[in-house]
Amino acid sequence: MVEAGRRSYAACRxxxxxxxxxxxxxxxxxxxxxxxxxxxDADVDQxxxxxxxxxxxxxGAAGGASAGAPPLSTNxxxxxxxxxxxxxKPDQIASLDGADFVxxxxxxxxxxxxxxxxxxxxxxxxxxxxGVDSRVVQFQPSRPAxxxxxxxxxxxxxxxTSCKLEVPVAGVGMRVELCWDTSTSTDLxxxxxxxxxxxPWFNPGSTDIALDGLNNTTCNTSNATVxxxxxxxxxxxxxxxxxxxxxTPSFEGFLGLGRCPNxxxxxxxxxxxxxxxxxxxxxxxPKDGQTFRVMVQNxxxxxxxxxxxxxxxxxxxxxxxxxxxxxxxVASRRGVxxxxxxxxxxxxxxxxxxxxxxxxxPVGDRVLTVDDPAF
Numbered sequence: 001m002v003e004a005g006r007r008s009y010a011a012c013r014x015x016x017x018x019x020x021x022x023x024x025x026x027x028x029x030x031x032x033x034x035x036x037x038x039x040x041d042a043d044v045d046q047x048x049x050x051x052x053x054x055x056x057x058x059x060g061a062a063g064g065a066s067a068g069a070p071p072l073s074t075n076x077x078x079x080x081x082x083x084x085x086x087x088x089k090p091d092q093i094a095s096l097d098g099a100d101f102v103x104x105x106x107x108x109x110x111x112x113x114x115x116x117x118x119x120x121x122x123x124x125x126x127x128x129x130x131g132v133d134s135r136v137v138q139f140q141p142s143r144p145a146x147x148x149x150x151x152x153x154x155x156x157x158x159x160x161t162s163c164k165l166e167v168p169v170a171g172v173g174m175r176v177e178l179c180w181d182t183s184t185s186t187d188l189x190x191x192x193x194x195x196x197x198x199x200p201w202f203n204p205g206s207t208d209i210a211l212d213g214l215n216n217t218t219c220n221t222s223n224a225t226v227x228x229x230x231x232x233x234x235x236x237x238x239x240x241x242x243x244x245x246x247x248t249p250s251f252e253g254f255l256g257l258g259r260c261p262n263x264x265x266x267x268x269x270x271x272x273x274x275x276x277x278x279x280x281x282x283x284x285x286p287k288d289g290q291t292f293r294v295m296v297q298n299x300x301x302x303x304x305x306x307x308x309x310x311x312x313x314x315x316x317x318x319x320x321x322x323x324x325x326x327x328x329x330v331a332s333r334r335g336v337x338x339x340x341x342x343x344x345x346x347x348x349x350x351x352x353x354x355x356x357x358x359x360x361x362p363v364g365d366r367v368l369t370v371d372d373p374a375f
Contacts, residue, residue, distance in 0.1 A: 182303060
């Protein structure tokens with residue numbers, strides 16, 4: 001269940017931090033006290049702050065200032081391309097400076113980041129949060145969408161105040177992400193269907209998905225990752241992006257290939273190549289009026305609760321959960337193709353300025369099938 005994924009943040013564990021092309025392993029005491037700076041959606045729903053107190057903030061703290069001491073003041077509103085948070089990109093380390101948001105004689109700072117989307121589901125989320133009790137906090141976002149921070153400060157006179165910040169993370173093109181609660185024990189696979197036809201997801205009559213089931217109809221983790229497991233890479237006619245577009249932890253393996261193709265996929269979470277991670281697909285330059293269908297297939301036929309998130313140009317276009325009828329996403333009798341959830345149809349739109357937006361909606365029919373590869 002999703003809560004199981006979120007509770008993974010409530011235990012001391014090791015996590016990965018990437019700095020440039022170097023992979024660094026560090027211990028973070030997540031859940032070993034309230035100073036981790038991570039706040040789950042459940043905590044937010046209950047009105048809890050990172051110290052475990054309810055509703056503490058500027059209003060309740062104003063009376064704590066000593067008589068005659070100048071009170072702390074805040075400037076928390078972010079409008080447009082605010083220079084205090086401008087230029088933040090997925091997978092790149094960024095900094096937020098508390099002095100940009102709170103003015104006065106500050107004694108202590110504490111930052112909290114709300115875990116959302118796949119960051120709050122998988123065990124090995126690809127983001128970094130460092131320096132939560134410092135004036136300057138560093139974080140490495142893993143998705144192109146808003147991140148929600150709370151900054152709490154205590155003044156030298158004992159007064160307290162807080163800021164809630166919706167920090168934008170820029171994005172290019174369209175990204176689709178899949179995560180699930182049992183990502184360390186069940187192998188699910190993400191598929192993105194070409195917008196140019198409505199052909200079956202797999203070759204009809206196939207005896208094995210990996211051996212003879214895949215073709216150019218879909219982008220998947222066998223034909224679009226750095227290391228292919230099929231004879232040829234998916235090709236829908238989109239040009240490559242500049243190589244620098246792949247200089248991120250999710251896609252940096254393409255740097256060794258000398259090209260950054262579209263579409264492309266991050267590593268397959270199949271417990272061999274990767275485990276406990278988010279599956280990602282990226283298309284940097286979709287055309288106006290194209291419609292892509294997203295599908296999730298249960299390769300292991302073991303219990304899982306999948307979640308799909310769609311992002312376009314730095315905005316979250318959809319957050320999709322399977323319908324109740326999908327149950328544990330297990331087929332009672334699994335054949336070649338097993339259980340398949342057709343999660344979303346994504347239609348792209350490009351305005352006169354060249355800005356991309358997406359309309360992503362749940363698929364209306366044939367949402368869940370077993371051993372049926374039809375579109």
